[in-house]
Amino acid sequence: MELKTKISADNDKQELTITREFDLPVELLFKAYVEPEIVARWMGTKVLKLENKKHGGYQFETSDDKGNVVFRANGSIHNFIPNQNIVRTFEMENTPFPVQLEFLDFEKLTDDTSKLTIQIIYRSVAHRDQLLQLPFAQGINMAHNRLQEIANKLK
């Protein structure tokens, strides 16, 4: 099946762009990014903090089944326009990866469909490539449950 998510990355540019069209009104798509309990469900992480405003911040945390924290990420929110745009940084704590900058654009296509474009800018091409080699780590490691489901299907 064709994936609905597209990614473009230039070999020699320190950025990449993720685009995806949703069968959702833009308001609902945006809500999935701002309601902590919804973010927690689709990202598969605990949301410790999520301040949806200019100069706000957020923090995510993931634990293993014994309750040990194995992953934590945070960022600052630089711009926040409901149903249109979020600009934020993203940093994984206790890892050697430098902070990255993310531009999220939310677009209405029709009353029931919308489009999300995420442009991510990395410190260098090498840092981008290193992170891409850890797809499960990028974005916060949270595809855990989904990966588990895929793994089960592959068995």
Added chain:
Amino acid sequence: MNLRRDVFQAIADPTRRAILLLVASQTMTAGAIAANFDTARPTVSKHLQILTECELLAQEQQGREIYYHINARNMKEVADFIEPFRKMWDDRFNKLENIMKNYKPKQ
């Protein structure tokens, strides 16, 4: 002989993902890796063994120490490693879409 391990199974464990993150940009000894976790040393060794078996990590003997590093030998071009990344996001967005299709605003 060990059964060939599935990569997805290997990375489904949060501790193993944390290990991969840790060694992503530096070569480390088993001891240095274990020092980052509260988990018992033999447990970390077991994780390292699994990650090595499915070729996500590579080992290198230097004197008395064994160093671990990310095995990225088959990932030379962006296009080679963008596909798993795309699948991960697609999966995540499918989940988002399903959740929001069933979303009921609180009264």
